[in-house]
Amino acid sequence: MGEHELAKTFRYNQIKELGAKVKLGLTWTEVKGQLVEFTAHDHSHPKSSKIFSELERLTSEAIVHGYECDPSWVTRQLKEGETNLSVLCGHSERIAIAYNFVEEPDTKFIQVTKNLRVCGDCHQLTKIIAKIRQCHIIVNDANRIHHFNPNGQCSCQDHF
Structure with a gap:
């Protein structure tokens, strides 16, 4: 077992032993005057098939432009059939961003609010x-407001 896997297993076991409850991640976004809430891997929205198709498209485009998923942000053991990418792609802020593009494909401004801190992998993506x-994509997370610009930079200068 490599150091990364060892660290992940240690963190997972610590959480389990302490009986710590993991806070449910929620993300909200408003499109066309409608406030929508998403949780991780949320398929409850009537347009979820379109949303996840758009999310897959966004991820594929990002991979072409140099995105590589960072497995260090996966905080639990993978279930059968899961990959690090499939777990990370289910984060609620990604779903909310994809939803915005489903509703307004040429949008120039997206704003989402998340009750937890954005993970580094979602930040990079x-x-x-x-x-x-x-x-412009604004992500208001538990720690700060991130303003992602069309030049590919974030206002936090990657200090999150």
Whole structure:
């Protein structure tokens, strides 16, 4: 077992032993005057098939532009059939961003609010999406407000 896997297993076991409850991640976004809430891997929205198709498209575009998923942000053991990418792609902020593009494909401004801190992998992906789609994406997370610019930079200068 490599150091990364060892660290992940240690963190997972610590959480389990302490009986710590993991806070449910929620993300909200408003499109066309409608406030929508998403959880991780949320398929409850009537347009979820379109949303996840768009999310897959965004991820594929990002991979072409240099995105590589960072497995260090996966905080639990993978279930059968899961990959690090499939777990990370289910984060609620990614779903909310994809939803915005489903509702307004040429949008130049997206704003989402998340009750937890954005993970580093989602941060990296959002920078690339903002650059590819040439739009501003605001992510208000538990720690700060991130303004992802069309030049692929974030206002936090990657200090999150």
